[in-house]
Amino acid sequence: MDDWRNGGFGLYVHWPFCQAKCPYCDFNSHVTANIDQKQWVKSYNQELARTPEALRGRVLNTIFFGGGTPSLMHPDTVAAVIEAAREIWPFANDIEISLEANPGSVEAGRFAGYRDAGVNRISMGIQALNDEDLRRLGRIHSVAEARAAFDIARSCFDRVSFDLIYARQGQTPQDWETELQTALSMAIDHLSLYQLTIEDGTAFGDRYARGKLRDLPSDDSAADMYQLTQDICAAHGMPAYEISNHARPGAESRHNQIYWRYGDYLGIGPGAHGRITMGGIRYATETYRAPGAWLEAVSKGTGESLRESLDHSEAAAELLMMGLRLVEGVDLDRYASVAQAPLEQEQLINLANLGMVTISDRRLCATDQGRPVLNAILRDLLVG
Known part of the structure; x- marks a missing residue:
């Protein structure tokens, strides 16, 4: 059996445009005044039409429109991509089709259109429930607009998630606790809660390097906020199922x-990554990042800029890095099958004795204590 079947099969569609570039964002996003939506439909569908024969006939479990700001896509654009995918793959009976959205009035006005196009889950980038912090984060919506858009989304979709960022400038654990309680009081079943990270190449990264990004919480304060997040969400019936994601059972x-x-x-669209298995070999794929370069490449044959095979150790390392983010952990027998070698028993025992991992029924899981230092655990397991 191809190993990928343990995880399923999905389609990621990257929309590279935003109304404004947030200072913390290192995603492949671009601000432009004019977008030819018909051209983008044509290019997306050309890419889908070139799907390798080895991938056709699979049951498609999910579609995810990410970005950028996919809620700047016209509903007809979304509908056309979904229909093109339906012509290539049989859809799972419970297929999940998600679209990322910002809570501006323009995007919110399109929610019913996305529902009619086939989208059944919205993920909203609210990021903060405080107007001053929204301004600092470069967001162009207010808290009132976010709440209004959220209510519209809930009226159109059964499944609506939203993102918040914590460990923001000037934020205390008490501030975050109050904000998180407010978020949980809204009728939701999924939350993505990310600690603010300062990435090189972003506006925040540049300010930080110049010593001008002030009032960031200390590491200890940020760690307190992380633990508060775990405790409060669990108490509200939305435990973490992944490091930064919380959901009611069944709403993951x-x-x-x-x-x-x-x-x-x-993965299709500018800068999209993929992992595909053909002939028993797993390949990593990438596409051209610049929108114009991607469109030109598609017109000449393919938007892919890279397709390279992963050897057993590379694939196994990715399996471990991704799987240990989940509370459910990693099947050790599956790892050994992919790696063609088991993990070192001595390393596993040492980490278990330190309280970083547990091993039960041949599953390796990071503990509550280990999950915040997952990179160190992975170094021990993969480097030795």
Whole structure:
């Protein structure tokens, strides 16, 4: 059996445009005044039409429209891509089709159109429930607009998630606790809660390097906020199922679970990554990042800029890195099958004795204590 079946099969569609570039964002996103939506439909569908024969006939479990700001896509554009995918793959009876959205009035006005196009899950980038912090984060919506858009989304979709960022400038654990309680009081079943990270190449990264990004919480304060997040969400029936994601049972993001369970996913659009298995070999794929370069490449044959095979050790390392982010952990026998060698028993025992991992029924899981230092655990397991 191809290993990817343990995780499922999904389609990722990258929309590279935003109304404004947030200062913390290192995603492949671009601000432009004019977008020819018909051209983008044509290019997406050309890419889908070139799907390798080895990937056709699979059951498609999920589609995810990410970005950028996919809620700047016209509903007809989304509908056309979904229909093109339907012509290539049989859809799972419970297929999850997600779209990322910002809570501006323009995007919110399109929610009913996305529902009619086939989208059944919205993931909203709210990021903060405080107007001053929204301004600092470069967001162009207010808290009132976010709440209004959220209410519209809930009226159109059964499944609506939203993102918040914590450990923001000037934020205390008490501030975050109050904000998180407010978020949980809203009628939701999924939350993505990310600690602010300062990435090189972003506006925040540049300010930080110049010593001008002030009032960031200390590491200890950020760690307190992380622990508060785990405790409060669990008490509200939304425990973490992944390091930064919390859900009521059954409301987990199925598309993201394909990543974390190391399934296969085809990535199309500028800067999209993919993992696809053909002939028993897993390949890593990338596409051209610049929108114009991607469109030109598609017109000449393919938007892919890279397709390279992963050897057994590379694939196994990815399986471990992704799977240990999940509370459910990694099947050790599956790891050994992919790696063609088991993990070192001595390393596993040492980490278990330190309280970093547990091993039960041949499953390796990071503990509550180990999950915040997952990179160190992975170094021990993969480097020795």
